[in-house]
Amino acid sequence: MKVGIIGAGQLGQMLALAGYPLALQFRFLDSSADAPGAQVAPIVVGAFDDISALRRLADGVDLVTYEFENVPVSALQEMAAKRPCFPPVDALRVSQDRVLEKELFGRLGIPTPPYRAVDSLAELEAAVEALGLPCVLKTRRLGYDGRGQRVLRRRADVGPAWEALGGAPLILEGFVKFDREVSIVGARSTRGETRVYPIVTNTHREGILRVTVAPTRAARLQRAAETYLRRVIDHFDYAGVLTLEFFVDRGRMVANEMAPRVHNSGHWTIEGAVTSQFENHLRAILGLPLGDTRAVGHAAMVNYIGRMPDRSRILGLPGTHHHDYGKAPRAGRKLGHCTVVARTATERDALLARLLRLVAR
Numbered sequence: 001m002k003v004g005i006i007g008a009g010q011l012g013q014m015l016a017l018a019g020y021p022l023a024l025q026f027r028f029l030d031s032s033a034d035a036p037g038a039q040v041a042p043i044v045v046g047a048f049d050d051i052s053a054l055r056r057l058a059d060g061v062d063l064v065t066y067e068f069e070n071v072p073v074s075a076l077q078e079m080a081a082k083r084p085c086f087p088p089v090d091a092l093r094v095s096q097d098r099v100l101e102k103e104l105f106g107r108l109g110i111p112t113p114p115y116r117a118v119d120s121l122a123e124l125e126a127a128v129e130a131l132g133l134p135c136v137l138k139t140r141r142l143g144y145d146g147r148g149q150r151v152l153r154r155r156a157d158v159g160p161a162w163e164a165l166g167g168a169p170l171i172l173e174g175f176v177k178f179d180r181e182v183s184i185v186g187a188r189s190t191r192g193e194t195r196v197y198p199i200v201t202n203t204h205r206e207g208i209l210r211v212t213v214a215p216t217r218a219a220r221l222q223r224a225a226e227t228y229l230r231r232v233i234d235h236f237d238y239a240g241v242l243t244l245e246f247f248v249d250r251g252r253m254v255a256n257e258m259a260p261r262v263h264n265s266g267h268w269t270i271e272g273a274v275t276s277q278f279e280n281h282l283r284a285i286l287g288l289p290l291g292d293t294r295a296v297g298h299a300a301m302v303n304y305i306g307r308m309p310d311r312s313r314i315l316g317l318p319g320t321h322h323h324d325y326g327k328a329p330r331a332g333r334k335l336g337h338c339t340v341v342a343r344t345a346t347e348r349d350a351l352l353a354r355l356l357r358l359v360a361r
């Protein structure tokens with residue numbers, strides 16, 4: 001069985017690595033011949049909307065999945081006409097537009113920050129008036145890792161933010177003074193089986209995920225997150241892994257966004273859960289029984305951003321799992337990550353503190 005993966009970044013690389021024990025084979029589509037996936041499977045080199053490249057990918061595989069959200073919907077539709085393609089194209093379409101995403105959450109009874117769609121400076125000024133300061137201006141589409149966002153704290157920020165982002169369709173969101181950020185990852189198989197991982201706590205800096213601590217034992221938040229995730233899964237008749245990110249605002253879950261794919265906040269599951277998100281994504285799209293999603297201990301995952309730490313020092317810490325994606329260093333770029341798993345939360349926190357010191361050196 002050969003699986004085609006649109007995108008050969010680190011998520012694709014880790015999907016393939018999870019699939020080899022299941023005797024799966026892989027082929028990627030990516031615009032770059034030396035993307036991380038090149039280390040583990042052949043890449044069809046071409047743009048994501050290059051019809052002939054998409055055909056070449058489809059011709060050699062049994063089914064297709066994708067590992068990032070900015071695949072053009074038309075390309076995925078083209079693919080879905082040739083080969084089974086998961087997660088559903090409609091989930092991708094909605095996840096690409098922050099306004100559609102929030103409208104869907106609203107219809108499904110999932111709380112969101114207050115928001116307004118913004119297409120002109122006049123609309124931005126009216127939206128700032130309606131939502132109040134501070135607030136966050138974001139591009140509706142193609143934003144990731146904090147790109148395409150500005151926090152507006154004062155009236156004087158409105159003009160420069162419009163200068164920087166105006167021109168593209170925008171969304172203005174009320175600023176959530178969250179206690180913390182959590183996410184939930186779950187999988188539904190083509191046979192309708194659903195399994196959900198424990199919620200995790202995420203720390204971002206400059207809009208980029210830095211640290212995930214897992215699991216977060218908070219029964220009420222877990223129940224709410226699971227309920228909301230299942231609503232989205234049912235809505236799309238979903239297959240594959242789906243992630244929802246939330247702000248926790250005075251104990252209340254407020255949805256930020258969804259990702260119809262394996263997610264950075266789920267990397268801890270490779271060593272920290274019985275079955276990883278990557279294996280469960282593959283099981284889900286192949287219609288295989290899903291694996292146990294329980295945590296096997298207390299885990300923390302730290303992203304390597306912009307610069308790789310000294311590998312020997314990281315490996316010298318007890319219980320570390322070092323992942324180097326093989327990417328060229330660049331400011332703000334996710335180059336790898338490290339997960340520690342311990343028997344207790346106290347031990348995990350001590351290990352995490354040592355790991356963070358090494359990564360900061």
Ligand code: AMP
Binds near residue numbers: 176
């Ligand atoms: P996003 O690209 O929407 O995931 O935003 C990246 C990060 O920016 C989030 O994880 C938050 O830390 C922060 N952020 C985004 N939107 C808001 C908001 N409405 N209120 C407060 N912080 C936000």
